[in-house]
Amino acid sequence: MTVAVKVRGAVKTYGTNRVLDEVDFTAQAGQVTAIIGPSGSGKSTLLRAINHLEPLDSGYVTVRGELIGVRLHKGRLRELSERAILRQRSRIGFVFQSLNLFPHLSVVENIIEAPVVTQRVPKQQAIKQAKELLAKVGLADKFDAYPRQLSGGQQQRVAIARALALEPELILFDEPTSALDPELVGEVLTVIRDLAAAGTTMIVVTHEIGFAREVADHVVFIDAGRIVEQGPPSQVLVAPEHDRTREFLGKLV
Amino acid sequence: MTSSSPPKPARESELPKPVEETTDDLIDKLQSRKVVPLRHPWRWAASLVVVVLLAQAAHALTTNDAFQWDAFGYWFTRPVVVEGLLLTLQLTGLSAVFGLLGGILLALMRLSRNPVLQSVAWAYIWLFRSIPLIVLLLFLANITALYATLSLGIPFGPSFVEFSANDLLSFYMVAVLGLSLNEAAYAAEIVRSGIISVDQSQLEAASALGLPKGRQYRRIILPQATRAIIPAYANQLIGLLKGTSVVYITSLLELFGVVQSQASINSGQIIPLLMVGTIWYIVLTSLLSVVQYYLERYFSRGALRTVPPTPFQRLRSRLRTTGVAR
Numbered sequence: 334m335t336v337a338v339k340v341r342g343a344v345k346t347y348g349t350n351r352v353l354d355e356v357d358f359t360a361q362a363g364q365v366t367a368i369i370g371p372s373g374s375g376k377s378t379l380l381r382a383i384n385h386l387e388p389l390d391s392g393y394v395t396v397r398g399e400l401i402g403v404r405l406h407k408g409r410l411r412e413l414s415e416r417a418i419l420r421q422r423s424r425i426g427f428v429f430q431s432l433n434l435f436p437h438l439s440v441v442e443n444i445i446e447a448p449v450v451t452q453r454v455p456k457q458q459a460i461k462q463a464k465e466l467l468a469k470v471g472l473a474d475k476f477d478a479y480p481r482q483l484s485g486g487q488q489q490r491v492a493i494a495r496a497l498a499l500e501p502e503l504i505l506f507d508e509p510t511s512a513l514d515p516e517l518v519g520e521v522l523t524v525i526r527d528l529a530a531a532g533t534t535m536i537v538v539t540h541e542i543g544f545a546r547e548v549a550d551h552v553v554f555i556d557a558g559r560i561v562e563q564g565p566p567s568q569v570l571v572a573p574e575h576d577r578t579r580e581f582l583g584k585l586v
Numbered sequence: 587m588t589s590s591s592p593p594k595p596a597r598e599s600e601l602p603k604p605v606e607e608t609t610d611d612l613i614d615k616l617q618s619r620k621v622v623p624l625r626h627p628w629r630w631a632a633s634l635v636v637v638v639l640l641a642q643a644a645h646a647l648t649t650n651d652a653f654q655w656d657a658f659g660y661w662f663t664r665p666v667v668v669e670g671l672l673l674t675l676q677l678t679g680l681s682a683v684f685g686l687l688g689g690i691l692l693a694l695m696r697l698s699r700n701p702v703l704q705s706v707a708w709a710y711i712w713l714f715r716s717i718p719l720i721v722l723l724l725f726l727a728n729i730t731a732l733y734a735t736l737s738l739g740i741p742f743g744p745s746f747v748e749f750s751a752n753d754l755l756s757f758y759m760v761a762v763l764g765l766s767l768n769e770a771a772y773a774a775e776i777v778r779s780g781i782i783s784v785d786q787s788q789l790e791a792a793s794a795l796g797l798p799k800g801r802q803y804r805r806i807i808l809p810q811a812t813r814a815i816i817p818a819y820a821n822q823l824i825g826l827l828k829g830t831s832v833v834y835i836t837s838l839l840e841l842f843g844v845v846q847s848q849a850s851i852n853s854g855q856i857i858p859l860l861m862v863g864t865i866w867y868i869v870l871t872s873l874l875s876v877v878q879y880y881l882e883r884y885f886s887r888g889a890l891r892t893v894p895p896t897p898f899q900r901l902r903s904r905l906r907t908t909g910v911a912r
């Protein structure tokens with residue numbers, strides 16, 4: 334197995350609030366890692382640290398062995414230039430909780446923007462690829478629509494297609510279904526499930542425990558900025574060792 | 587044994603029909619009929635009052651000889667007036683372009699994370715919003731009293747070219763410079779308000795996709811900001827259009843300058859001349875409003891689920907439907 338993401342000694346504080354407290358964790362390539370935990374426990378911060386949307390105070394992140402957002406220089410970690418960080422980000426897909434497609438661009442323009450600009454994919458080819466991706470997420474007919482003409486579930490599926498268009502080595506999902514009406518959750522989870530079946534490396538922050546149990550290869554439970562427990566879902570979600578995990582799971586069901 | 591069960595009705599036809607069923611029947615019959623729109627008697631009454639008042643105003647304007655409508659007709663397209671009009675258009679156009687470019691630059695400086703750029707932009711806006719335009723123009727017109735020569739070269743170092751300030755700054759350039767400097771300060775705040783009205787998550791999404799910083803602003807933020815900027819900037823532009831009348835104090839003959847000077851030569855003509863100026867300003871403002879309307883529509887792409895039809899489209903479709911009904 335190859336390591337896709339390695340987080341070591343991640344510390345992040347906001348004022349006196351230690352949001353990430355010496356977090357270590359590893360995500361394997363081709364696997365789905367689910368991050369669960371109570372609200373405010375630092376899940377989003379951890380996920381955002383992975384593509385350097387949130388710089389760490391100390392500790393580091395590597396993706397496929399490459400340091401993210403920093404470089405090693407004379408025994409110290411130094412922040413990379415903005416340009417270099419942006420280049421690294423185009424290898425890492427990110428799907429946000431809030432629906433944030435670009436509202437003034439049509440669905441296809443949303444999808445081709447990054448490949449055409451950052452990877453210099455010819456426009457015609459990018460459009461062809463966008464059509465395939467839209468078919469994959471079940472929205473082939475929404476090609477020309479504007480985001481506000483779509484339902485929340487459809488918007489989130491376009492957001493997934495937009496992330497996929499960069500052919501990322503890794504996709505990060507931050508509660509991709511939390512902003513959706515209950516009946517729309519399923520369609521988005523189905524898309525993620527298909528990606529998992531195709532061997533896409535993913536880290537998913539989620540409150541959908543049933544989904545995590547079914548799809549995740551590895552589950553990380555985080556509380557108050559610390560990893561309390563991690564392992565295969567059959568252990569963490571079914572027979573947790575720690576009281577804190579049991580308590581959290583008990584509240585959800 | 588069966589005493590608890592309700593008595594069976596003798597025959598169906600004896601039952602009273604439930605009310606809902608009759609309504610349903612009625613609706614079934616009416617299914618294909620069009621709904622009669624709600625009548626608005628008060629709307630009609632209010633419209634009538636307004637029309638009567640307008641008619642009175644028109645009557646007062648046309649029947650008062652003091653307006654001298656024949657003189658108005660004479661002056662309206664006089665070459666000297668048209669020249670002034672063209673100058674007004676030039677001053678407005680140039681200052682609008684320079685002012686907007688400067689405004690965008692200042693807004694981006696104020697929003698940058700560089701404290702020096704931030705402060706400089708803030709100070710510029712503070713200064714030029716504080717100086718009345720007329721004072722600024724007079725300062726620039728008399729700049730030779732402040733600096734006799736302007737030079738181009740290394741700051742504080744040797745200069746390559748030197749100009750006499752008087753040669754360089756014709757009154758025309760003074761006017762464009764003054765208006766642009768002033769305009770940039772206001773445009774900056776309008777642009778900045780547009781940019782900060784765009785949700786922060788848009789920048790975040792763009793940077794998560796790895797889009798370069800410049801592209802994030804050009805492609806993602808500014809088009810969305812423009813929607814908020816247009817109405818405010820159109821106001822500013824109309825203000826500028828009329829504000830150009832201030833430059834007459836530098837003895838530059840734009841529209842108002844012409845009106846003013848002709849009125850002093852031709853005694854008794856001030857009212858028709860003022861009307862000529864007024865009507866031209868109204869025409870130009872109306873053109874700007876039409877442009878504003880279509881720009882707003884263009885930039886509302888995606889912001890509205892469906893873009894409402896233009897007045898022309900509405901009129902056309904109304905004509906078409908009444909045509910079909912007949």
Ligand SMILES: Nc1ncnc2c1ncn2[C@@H]1O[C@H](COP(=O)(O)OP(=O)(O)O)[C@@H](O)[C@H]1O
Nearest residue numbers: 347350352370371372373374375376377378379
């Ligand atoms: N920009 C910020 N400034 C201050 N506090 C923040 C900021 N972002 C997050 N926090 C705090 O960090 C903690 C963890 O936040 P987050 O990672 O979003 O939690 P989760 O995603 O698990 O709900 C919360 O207590 C939150 O209030």
Ligand SMILES: [Mg+2]
Nearest residue numbers: 376377378508
């Ligand atoms: Mg969160």
